[in-house]
Amino acid sequence: MSTKYAETEQATAGPKYVGRAVDRLDGRAKTTGEARFAAEHPYPDLAHAALVHATIPRGRITAIDTAEARAVPGVIDVLTHENAPAMKPAPKVSFLDLSTLVSGTSVNYLATDEVHWNGQPVAVVVAETPETARYAASLVRPAYQELPAAVDFAAEEPNAVPQKGSLIAETKADKGDAPAALAAAPYAVDLTFTTPPHSHNAIEPHATTAVWDGDKLTLHEGTQNIPWLRKHLAQRFGVPEKAIRVLSPYVGGGFGGKGSVWAGTLLAVLAARATGRPVRLALTRASVYHTVGGRTPSTQRVALGADADGRLTALIHTSVSRTGRTGGMGEQITAVSRHLYAAPNIHLRQSTVPLDLLANTFMRAPGESIGTFALESAVDELAWELGADPVELRMRNEPERDPVGGQRFAQRMLREAYALGAERFGWRERDPRPGAMRDGRWLVGMGVATAYHPSIRMTASVTLRMAADGTVVVRCGLHEIGVGAATVQAQIAADELGVPLDSVRVEHGDSDLPPGPQAGGSMQTASAAAGVLAACAKLKRTLLGLARRAPDSPLRGRRLEEPEARDGGLYLGGRGQTYAEILAAAGRTHVEAAVKSNTLRFLTRTLRERRKWVKAATGAQFCEVRVDPDTMEVRVSRWLGVFDVGRVINAKTAASQLRGGIVMGIGMALSEQTLIDHRDGRIVNPSLSEYHVPVHADIPRIDVRYLDEPDPTMPLGLIGVGEVGITGAAAAVANAVRHATGKRVLDLPITLDKLL
């Protein structure tokens, strides 16, 4: 498209695999059932565990009657705070040791009589079958002394306190005098939005199979972070990290819900230790709701002032979210407002209120997903106020540099994204008057919103091994959470080494492998790619070293930079050697290259870089809805997302990620909410029947486009695509509904009762 980054482009012919729509390498294993997930590993003497959940929000267990449960044939043990072996307490959260962030909550399960939320596990039943364990769990009878509890977010919100910032997340910003500018603005909107809590609903409910052999632990677990999980378990169970092997080759969806260590994992390991049996704890869907954190609810104020030309003069965005009293963190809800619009006066604040509820946790674009709903809804409302086109209003306020920090953008092609999107979506056909567009009786509405998610990366250790026949094994403990993580690294290695894709095998999901990056923050692909690129360069250097020393090699004496890796070997012009020939001539069975990550050095560099660049994935979301004028049912009828996500490595899996984010955004917009009873903090809808994720019939064909311009500051120019798709999506729906009906819904989800 542009020649902006021409100098960074490789002068070689286009890559063979990178950028192509390559089928995921694990597709066959998954569709045939050959791929085993955490709850699918058989052991001959495997026992099964089930959780008993507290039914009060806060208090103490005064007695716990397990007699009836123990009497059920097939019950092996019932573990409670009265008899369970003690775990060590969770480590205190410290930014000096990032692995401490992995505690879902600070509760020392079964080592305390305290109840901190309605649903906290208070006992574990271990039995010969899962059915027996679940039945016996229903017979455990705890008695409680209840204590007063604060569980109602709306009621407790006035008690919120300012959210603390950290090295990696700023929680406030001030530029100019936004309140004064707002007061003076000829055009203004000042809106308060609310978003509800959301629960994790990965297709694979959390599951653990724990096997102790003396003081050695083997753990089959679906996790997004093997190294931190292992370190956490070593701390909790008082064994060296090396004594623990975590196996997580396939994870049935993560979305952030498998990024932390939750009760089920700890209690499976504890139960296995207590009973001396391998133990599987496959959580029921309801147990996932009760023990795995979800997305915080929020209340947000967005106030915008503009002059008559539609130039923003003031941007105020404040948020209140909640944490659990025993865990969870504030989210970067207003962070997007730092970066999107060139307002001279900006005021951003975030606060949190701790409640007697399960800790909140990461969920796909924590902060940005709900923050963009509020900001982008308000911008749309300002467009109505001004009588301006919402796309034009955004373009009029597109900044040249970061509006708060003043840094340059590493990559920012929102103008191009909107231009392409408007063209493809037929934005010009939009009659701007509310309710003016119809399809039969249906009211038709079109809305847009900007997507934004910061681009970050961490480091990865990678080992490459090339055998005498030229086949390659990439070893990196990365996490295959269903996104094609291993496939894209195989594509990269195949291109870098010039070998066929099917000669590359990626070993992943095992703590015995060199530690990979976490699968979170949209950072895994870029982080692992940097390691793979470095390891490939190192391997080629080694191979060239071998060739240069070989007396008959056409590569004798050549520098590494010169030869081209292609056709299974190294070549210069028409001359060169295959890897097999190089290895044979050198008398080697294989060569290896290892790259080890240095997190501290990397973090220092990253923080320095942040002063120079603001890095992000961005996009333009276009949504069309149809609204039934009698019942006000909203159905999404068309969708287009145009994304600026750097260079795309796999056209198929990247599009799936972006599409999946949009689907989750449509759910957020129209139907998803965790209902928490204001009287006792109980989750009322802990099931897929009553917690409404979108079904197929709710989702139209989603057209996903990307600009495919490499980000010069990222490995191969790629930007992570895991989260940006959900951002802006709910606002695009809300804005389309506004267009169709004339009604601005400020409170998610947009259920029909809010439109009647």
Next chain:
Amino acid sequence: MRPFAYVKPTDVEAAVRAAATEPGAKYLGGGTNLVDLMREGIERPDTVVDVTGLPLDTVEELPGGGLRIGALVRNSVLAADGRVRARYPVLSQALLAGASAQLRNMATVGGNLLQRTRCPYFYDGASACNKREPGSGCDAIDGFNRGHAILGVSESCIATHPSDMAVALAALDAVVEVRGVNGPRRIPLTDFHRLPGHTPEIETELGPGDLVTAVELPPLTAASRYRKVRDRASYAFALVSVAAALRVQDGTVAEVRLALGGVATKPWRAREAERILLGGPADEAAFRHAAEVELAAASVRPGNAFKAGLAVATITATLRELTSTGGTAR
């Protein structure tokens, strides 16, 4: 799951005998609701009498153009039956609006009639629920009740009857055939389910051992239609549903049947609205007025107050659609 005895009789008499003599016996049809409830410990039968081996799985013609539907006919089979689709589109549409394809393949007609409410407090053993545990109270009345009933409610219970199929059957004047220890009997569908009153745990007119064997449909000459309003396009219970049949002659309502789902504690035949409509003009104002009169009896909570207006709008729209798509013909 709590241990239980399992028997699978091969004829109706044996099934009735087994269920009547074993205390705490339950019939098992498709199992799409009973098994869930047993897993949750809400249903706790000592004996499960599996009736899926009984010869009750056919749809037969009745003299005069009606149909007799065996109690074990699967929901998906009934929805696809050519006679049902041609003569009772409202029933086919209602069936297809329910649950998911997988559940419809399992669920039976008899089981569908007997499915229990999806009130979340009924499902959660930690909550107070008069239906699950008589006398324990009702957490829904002051809790989340957006999905709850506004018609036929009591101080004890506001749980919604969840069936779509039964709403269509209520509109169609269906009759339920029951076999009990004292032989067969027939119960009009509209009398089959009970209002909660002070005994929300008693949901139907069935006694111990009573087995639903079939549902009879009288002939229908009016055009019919089922409209379900819900929070997502599929696999969600109705906020409001309307089963309607309408025949218009010279601009006047010659025949009308109207039943409501999602808003009542049982499949709700809207007799008051029908009475007002019959013989009157077949226009939007009349439809709306009749709907408003029917819903005047609504008893709402803050969470479900929207349902009254939504029901009026949905009734009006459904009748309007029936007039515009051939309310005079079948």
